[in-house]
Amino acid sequence: MSEILIKNAHTILTMDETRRELAGADLLIRGGVIVAVGHDLTTAGQVVDAAGCVVTPGLVNTHHHLYQSLTRAVPGGQDALLFGWLQTLYPIWSRFGPEEMYISAQIGLSELALSGCTLSSDHLYLYPNGSRLDDTIAAASELGLRFHPTRGAMSIGESDGGLPPDSLVEQETAILEDSIRVIDAFHDPSEGSMCRVGLAPCSPFSVSRELMRDAAILARDKGVMLHTHLAENEEDIAYSLANFGCRPGQYAEDLGWTGSDVWHAHCVKLDGQEIDLFARSKTGVAHCPCSNCRLGSGIAPVRAMRDAGVPVGLGVDGSASNDSGNLISEARQSMLLQRVANGADAMSAREALEIATRGGADVLNRPDCGRLEVGKRADVAMWDVTGIDSAGSWDPAALLLAGPTRVKHLFVEGRQVVNAGQIATIDLPRVIERQTQLAQALQS
Numbered sequence: 001m002s003e004i005l006i007k008n009a010h011t012i013l014t015m016d017e018t019r020r021e022l023a024g025a026d027l028l029i030r031g032g033v034i035v036a037v038g039h040d041l042t043t044a045g046q047v048v049d050a051a052g053c054v055v056t057p058g059l060v061n062t063h064h065h066l067y068q069s070l071t072r073a074v075p076g077g078q079d080a081l082l083f084g085w086l087q088t089l090y091p092i093w094s095r096f097g098p099e100e101m102y103i104s105a106q107i108g109l110s111e112l113a114l115s116g117c118t119l120s121s122d123h124l125y126l127y128p129n130g131s132r133l134d135d136t137i138a139a140a141s142e143l144g145l146r147f148h149p150t151r152g153a154m155s156i157g158e159s160d161g162g163l164p165p166d167s168l169v170e171q172e173t174a175i176l177e178d179s180i181r182v183i184d185a186f187h188d189p190s191e192g193s194m195c196r197v198g199l200a201p202c203s204p205f206s207v208s209r210e211l212m213r214d215a216a217i218l219a220r221d222k223g224v225m226l227h228t229h230l231a232e233n234e235e236d237i238a239y240s241l242a243n244f245g246c247r248p249g250q251y252a253e254d255l256g257w258t259g260s261d262v263w264h265a266h267c268v269k270l271d272g273q274e275i276d277l278f279a280r281s282k283t284g285v286a287h288c289p290c291s292n293c294r295l296g297s298g299i300a301p302v303r304a305m306r307d308a309g310v311p312v313g314l315g316v317d318g319s320a321s322n323d324s325g326n327l328i329s330e331a332r333q334s335m336l337l338q339r340v341a342n343g344a345d346a347m348s349a350r351e352a353l354e355i356a357t358r359g360g361a362d363v364l365n366r367p368d369c370g371r372l373e374v375g376k377r378a379d380v381a382m383w384d385v386t387g388i389d390s391a392g393s394w395d396p397a398a399l400l401l402a403g404p405t406r407v408k409h410l411f412v413e414g415r416q417v418v419n420a421g422q423i424a425t426i427d428l429p430r431v432i433e434r435q436t437q438l439a440q441a442l443q444s
């Protein structure tokens with residue numbers, strides 16, 4: 001079985017149980033798994049020089065809408081609040097098809113890989129013009145990222161009092177049938193899995209109570225995870241109170257949407273009782289700080305969630321509300337926002353990096369990822385700290401306080417996806433060219 005030795009790293013930040021940080025250390029990979037971490041390791045296989053590099057676990061992205069990388073910085077959506085922003089973008093998204101889904105996923109996932117991400121989830125909740133979840137799964141497979149796509153859905157269109165146009169919603173029976181199809185075709189529950197499918201009705205304001213409940217029953221029957229948007233901003237809370245007569249946490253609990261197999265995006269407006277509920281039930285949260293800033297949603301109570309024991313991971317969210325997709329920058333933003341809310345000692349750079357790695361892996365029920373330990377998957381990010389971003393840094397291990405914000409090398413399951421700062425697995429310049437053509441066509 002082929003071996004790769006990452007040799008003589010400046011520092012290895014293991015994110016293991018005791019958060020060991022090893023100076024001048026090596027990491028040995030065999031067949032996609034970490035087999036040794038320590039000093040003076042040797043191999044007859046490939047040696048990767050890690051001198052001047054901080055080595056971390058690959059970062060984990062727990063919330064994204066990859067298709068949105070085709071609608072960054074759309075003028076009508078630049079300064080709108082959540083609901084107005086959605087209403088600007090829905091008509092554009094309704095023109096997408098399979099190629100738009102495939103190309104935008106390759107762009108979004110490549111952007112993540114270059115910023116240190118090795119495992120990403122995706123929330124695809126609209127399927128216009130023959131689009132399928134399969135389109136994004138193909139993109140991730142070619143790039144070589146570990147992927148947790150979720151079969152999202154919207155079923156309440158404008159004519160039924162919902163937000164999305166009728167052309168973007170689906171029949172609930174068709175949603176459930178396609179959910180079963182994609183789970184049976186792509187979900188791999190095994191350790192080291194490169195693809196796990198989840199179920200993810202878009203949000204409580206775009207599907208019925210029945211679909212939320214049926215999705216939870218189906219997910220448990222199939223052993224897959226559940227994901228949706230929850231308690232994103234004040235409008236979201238007001239909608240829940242007006243339409244369901246309760247806060248989002250109560251709504252989620254009533255429909256079976258709490259537990260260690262569930263994670264919710266945003267949760268900016270969770271109150272103390274809801275944080276207790278999430279902590280008790282081990283319900284996960286995908287914290288998306290840049291998107292929350294961009295849409296003016298507020299500052300999620302991450303400090304309180306972590307202190308209570310809620311599993312928290314990071315998400316860049318879709319590129320229409322970020323509009324970037326840089327995961328290490330997202331980690332920095334999460335640290336800064338908690339400091340805005342709670343003071344400079346509210347979150348350290350190391351804690352933010354922990355949330356971005358093992359924190360996200362735990363939210364996605366991937367204890368085999370997110371840490372550099374013997375027996376864990378070989379998902380490894382290497383950061384060159386000899387460049388301008390880090391020059392003069394007294395503590396290169398505090399990566400988020402200075403830089404860099406792009407990896408030098410990236411390995412997923414022992415396969416090199418980024419080499420010397422460039423995507424190694426697909427022809428990225430060609431994909432960027434095609435993405436640009438597609439974006440121009442959508443503007444005409």
Ligand SMILES: [Zn+2]
Nearest residue numbers: 229265317318
């Ligand atoms: Zn989202």
